[in-house]
Amino acid sequence: MIRRYGEPHRSDIRYTHRPGAYAILPRDGKLLMTYQAEPHDEYQCPGGGIDPGEGPVRALHREVWEETGWSIARPRRIGAYRRFAYMPDYDMWAEKVAHLYVAHPVRRLSAPPEEGHAAVWLAPDEAIALVANDGERAALKRLYSARGRFSTTFP
Template sequence: MRRFGEAIVRGQAYRPRPGAYAVLMRAGQVLITHQSRPHPEFQLPGGGIDPGEGALQALHREVFEETGWSIGAARRLGAYRRFAYMPEYDRWAEKICTVFLARPVLRRGPPSEPGHSAVWLAPEEAIDLLASAGDRHFLAQVLRGGAV
């Protein structure tokens, strides 16, 4: 599995943290989320898969929480991993990120996750703003037609 992001800290124990994330395209724009804390950054909507939850179930839940949108037609694009410190959980994690291409179907309200806002952007602008190299890689793959 391809790895993106920070170098592994020698001697640091990392706990696996699987997650599901989405590239959301509609009318030539991409829907991403801005997370204001713990560090302000733009991300593909998504997040951790909770115990007893499947990847698609987590994807639907996380996208709704972070954007207020329901989604459909989710299709797996691939996966990557990155090693990071997660200050909100005080945990060093090996994030195993499964990325899907999905279609935003209906805006059901504002994001319910504190500190998140939904942002529609031109895909080229989104690539420049996404904090994660893995997120940028999968969005670029979609734009090249590699996932359509």
């Protein structure tokens, strides 16, 4: 069973299954995150939906580049969670299954091509405090060690 975060399932709503891939990106004691201004002002782990015919790792590379402008290397899957949410960009209710990865930001290729996104570097404690999604926050807390260093070992 995959752990659920956020709003409970509602029987009066028809949900669309929407798998996605999301990255936790540590480098030099900070985390590469994305700031999305629209439709809600929020900080997020870079990532998004897996397109039909696309695998999760390919989607992860694409989404990280679209939202941060960075290339990544050595993604390693660390878990998954699900949530039920309204997606205003698509005007639909979705059962989102988020596949989580830890990867290494390699280099900045460009500004984020996805409109309304900006790449930001945050200390792990800042990222935990600012990230909008409870599932991402839980993963960050589990990966952030008490010694103040980011661990890529998922307990």
